[in-house]
Amino acid sequence: MNSHIAVELTGVTKRYRGTTALDAVDLSLRPGITGLLGPNGAGKTTLLRILATVLAPEAGEVRLLGRAPAAAAPLAEIRRRLGYLPQEMGFPRSFSCFAFVDYMAVLKEWSAAAPRHEEVRRVLDLVDLADVSAKRIRALSGGQRRRVGLAQALLGAPDLLLLDEPTTGVDPEQRVSLRQLLSAAGERSTVLLSTHQTEDVAALCDRVIVLDRGRILHDGGVRDLVATATGRVWLADAPDPGARASWRTGTGKYRNVGAFAPEGSERTDPTLEDAYLLLLGSRAPVTEAAA
Amino acid sequence: MTAALRERPAPPVPSVALRSLALLEARRYLRSPIFLIGVGLLLWTTVVATGDFGQNVGVTDPGDQDFLPAFCLGLLGVFVGHQLTRSLDASEEAIGASPSDGVRRTAALCLACLVPGVVALAWVGWIYAALAVGNIPLSATIGAGARAAMLLSGVVAAVGGPLFGVLVARWVRFPGSPLVAVVVLAGWVLVSTVALALPPSRAGTLLHLSAPLTAWSSADGPRSPAWVAGGSPGWYLGYVLLLCGLAATAALLPSATAPRRGRLLRLLALLGVAALACLTLAVLPDPVRIPL
Numbered sequence: 001m002n003s004h005i006a007v008e009l010t011g012v013t014k015r016y017r018g019t020t021a022l023d024a025v026d027l028s029l030r031p032g033i034t035g036l037l038g039p040n041g042a043g044k045t046t047l048l049r050i051l052a053t054v055l056a057p058e059a060g061e062v063r064l065l066g067r068a069p070a071a072a073a074p075l076a077e078i079r080r081r082l083g084y085l086p087q088e089m090g091f092p093r094s095f096s097c098f099a100f101v102d103y104m105a106v107l108k109e110w111s112a113a114a115p116r117h118e119e120v121r122r123v124l125d126l127v128d129l130a131d132v133s134a135k136r137i138r139a140l141s142g143g144q145r146r147r148v149g150l151a152q153a154l155l156g157a158p159d160l161l162l163l164d165e166p167t168t169g170v171d172p173e174q175r176v177s178l179r180q181l182l183s184a185a186g187e188r189s190t191v192l193l194s195t196h197q198t199e200d201v202a203a204l205c206d207r208v209i210v211l212d213r214g215r216i217l218h219d220g221g222v223r224d225l226v227a228t229a230t231g232r233v234w235l236a237d238a239p240d241p242g243a244r245a246s247w248r249t250g251t252g253k254y255r256n257v258g259a260f261a262p263e264g265s266e267r268t269d270p271t272l273e274d275a276y277l278l279l280l281g282s283r284a285p286v287t288e289a290a291a
Numbered sequence: 292m293t294a295a296l297r298e299r300p301a302p303p304v305p306s307v308a309l310r311s312l313a314l315l316e317a318r319r320y321l322r323s324p325i326f327l328i329g330v331g332l333l334l335w336t337t338v339v340a341t342g343d344f345g346q347n348v349g350v351t352d353p354g355d356q357d358f359l360p361a362f363c364l365g366l367l368g369v370f371v372g373h374q375l376t377r378s379l380d381a382s383e384e385a386i387g388a389s390p391s392d393g394v395r396r397t398a399a400l401c402l403a404c405l406v407p408g409v410v411a412l413a414w415v416g417w418i419y420a421a422l423a424v425g426n427i428p429l430s431a432t433i434g435a436g437a438r439a440a441m442l443l444s445g446v447v448a449a450v451g452g453p454l455f456g457v458l459v460a461r462w463v464r465f466p467g468s469p470l471v472a473v474v475v476l477a478g479w480v481l482v483s484t485v486a487l488a489l490p491p492s493r494a495g496t497l498l499h500l501s502a503p504l505t506a507w508s509s510a511d512g513p514r515s516p517a518w519v520a521g522g523s524p525g526w527y528l529g530y531v532l533l534l535c536g537l538a539a540t541a542a543l544l545p546s547a548t549a550p551r552r553g554r555l556l557r558l559l560a561l562l563g564v565a566a567l568a569c570l571t572l573a574v575l576p577d578p579v580r581i582p583l
Contacts, residue, residue, distance in 0.1 A: 054387040072548070076390045084388040090381025100382075103315060107389035107396070111311040152385060 004066065005030055006160050006190035007051060012060030014046050014214075021046040023214035024060065033186035035201030035222070036194040037276055038211035044194045045087050047211065048164050051192065052084040065159055080109065083158035087165055087194075089149040091137040097124065097148055098133040104152040123151040126181055128174065142169035150178070154185070161191045167200055179203055198273040202226075208272070210279055218279055222272060229270030229278050234261040244281040309395055309402075316375065316403035320453075323371045326364075330410055333363035337414060341421040352430050352508060352519075352583060353418055354438035357445030360411035361504045365445075365452030366473055368407050372456025373469035376400055393546025397461060401539040404453040411449035415442045430583045432519050433507075440524035441507050447531045448504045452476070454538040461542045480504050487520060491578040496522045500573050503534055508583060521578035526569050533566035 007029035014022040021043045038044050049055035050062060053069045065081050067074035091100055101120045110116035124133050127147040132140060137148060146169050153161060163182075167175050182204055185191055195201060201208055201222065208225055210218040218225055235253040239246035243258035253266075257274045261267050320326060336359050376397075379386060386396070422429065429438070459472040483502035486495040487509045499505060500522050507524065510517045540559045547555050 049384070052384075052388040054384055072392075072551075076392070079388060079390040082388055084385060086384040089385055092378045092381060094378070103379075104382075104385065104389065106311050106315050107386060107391040109308050109311075109390055111307050149385065 006065055007192070008061075008063040009050075010061040012047075012050060012057045012062060014043075014050065014055070014057050020214045022050070022057070025214070025216060027209070027216070027219070029190050029192060031186070031188065031190045032207065033182060033191040033193055033205045035205035035208040036192055036211060037196075037198065037201060037208060038217075039280065041213075042211040043214040044211055045164055046214075048084075048087075048162050048192065048194055051160070052082065052086075052162050053078060054084075078160075080156075081159040083153035083155065083161045085149045085153040085163045085166055089145075091145065091148065093138055094136070096134055096136055097129055097140065100137055100148060101151050101155070105155050108155050110156070119155060123154045126154055127151045128177060143171055143174060146170055147174070147178075154181075157185075157188065159189050161185055161189050162194075163191065164194045165196065166193065167195065167197055175200070198271070198276055202272040210276065212280060225275045225279070226270055226272050227275075229257070229275035231261055231267060232259065232278060233257050233270040233274045234265040234267045236262075236265060245277050308391060309398055312391060312395065312399035313402035316399045317406050319375055320371060320403045320406040323374065325367050325374070326371050326407065329363040329367040329371075329407070332367075333359060333410070333414060336363065337417060341418065341425075352433050352438065352441075353422060354433050354441035354524075355506060355508045356418065357441055357443075357448065358504060358506065360407075360414050360445040361448035361452070364407035364411055364449035365504070366476065368404070368449065368453035369456040369459070369473050369476065370469050371407075372400070372404055372453030373460045373472070374456075375403065376457050376460035394543050394551065397457065397543050397546055398539075400457050401454060401542060404450050404457065404539075407453060408446055408450040411446040415446060418442060432581050432583050437524040440528040444504070444524070444528050444531050447528065447535060451503055451531065451535045451538060454535055454542065458538045458542040461545050476503065491521055491580050493574055493578050496520070496578045497570070497574045500527050500530070500570060503531055517583045518580040519583060520580055521576060523573045523576050526573035530566055530569035530573055533562050533569055536562045537566060 005028050007027065009025055009027040012022055012025045012027075013020070023043075025043075025047065027047075036044050036047070046055065050057050051064065053064070053075060062069060064078045067078055069075045069078050095103065098120060101124060102116065105116045105120055110119060121130065121133070124130050127150050129144060129147055129151060132144065137145060140148065146166065150163070150166050153163065166182075167178060170178060179200065182191060182193065186204070193201065193205065205222055207220065208218065208222045209216055210225070234240075234256050235249075235251075236256055237253060239248075239254045240256040240258060240262070243256040245257045246254055249255050255268070256265075257270075257277055259278075337356075340356055340359065387393075421427075433441070455472060455476065456469055459468055480502045483499050484506060486499035487506065489495045499520060505527065506520075507522075508517050508519050537559065540555055540562060544552065544555050544559070
């Protein structure tokens, strides 16, 4: 496995009309799967777009796969080794599944037809779309379309794989299937997985970054984050008004997530979601950064 | 899920990557329903026109049939070029992260616009074959070279229309923009034909030949003898070819960054000067109209 740093960000800042999407973010990523969590508007998509080289930061330094993407030649070299699934990916109406991924393969410089078609079949097989490869994309379900987007990102087994909510609209069986796929990709590549699905991060990632209002709230091991919630999750017969979150579970008991479990309460093991909720609950009040 | 990982291809030389993309875009062009309708229309109108040659000798010349590919492939091609360019907008973000930048993608689209040109060249071959087979006498007023230039300007218009569509798609983003582009093109051509109704003059020839498509012969009335307008068909062919170059270069500009943008701007200026020179040379010959 390549142990080189694939992503290095130093003081990266991006603003949209006075709103700070990223605020002096420092980050480095090595091979493996890193989860990126955060509420809507936290800056996750902006971060991924900068890493995908489709958006330039206003300030700060970006190095991807050992190169700065400022000049044309290193930018092309980075893009040859990059796979990107955007958050909102549309498709041309008339393309079949195969034709679209084939088109993307040509854009990724697979010029010779025979190996290109073999590669397209391989990635469609990886995402379980081989059976519908001749179908028009507009005839596919939302989950299948998402997997078409993922297939194009996987072309050429990229060294840096950036996935913005890849499991949106995907059914549970397919989600497990995609987890297998991504865990295999993480053995050889640097994968950054932006998602709202904490269970995907818990299942796949060894490291998690929590972004909020353009700043990194947490950057560390998934277990470390979960450990911060130990002793702060408890079951009770009634919701606790002092808890950060409280909901009735299938057993009829209320799961309370809060600062402190009351004395004598039935404590339970925290999940990544609990820890994430507590982390966001502990954040500072809204400041200039999000104004 | 267990398929082996493939090695990435070695980075190709830019021309190979461009050629692959251009071939793919050409295949998309060939499958465009609007293009296929245009080809069908060209076939039908040409069958009618070539049937007419034998019966109306002296009234018009085959060299004046350039409007057929210009309309069927060029004008309709504005829609095709525009549609091909914009059809991948929905995937723009994923495409933007690929090593093929906007300039290469636009260049490939411009090369794909040669597809209707190839069809139009075949059409020119058909016209000459029909003339030979029918043993149809041609007007001595128009020389063989001039006639070929007139017909070839229709081929250039068949390429120029789709190039204009790509240009509009790269620069303008509002619903109905290709329709507006077609109206502008058609309007330009119609305005230029006004000159044919005026007494012959160099100013009139300039107005007449400034359009990207022109009619070379006309008559002063339904029963009047037909005549050939002044001007040089050869230099006019050069002018419309350079207009195509201008359209392609201008289409590349929005995606280009420095220093490539600077080079494209210089090329644009050079092509513009050359086009003006060709137009001037096309207008210089005696504007007097010669009966067919």
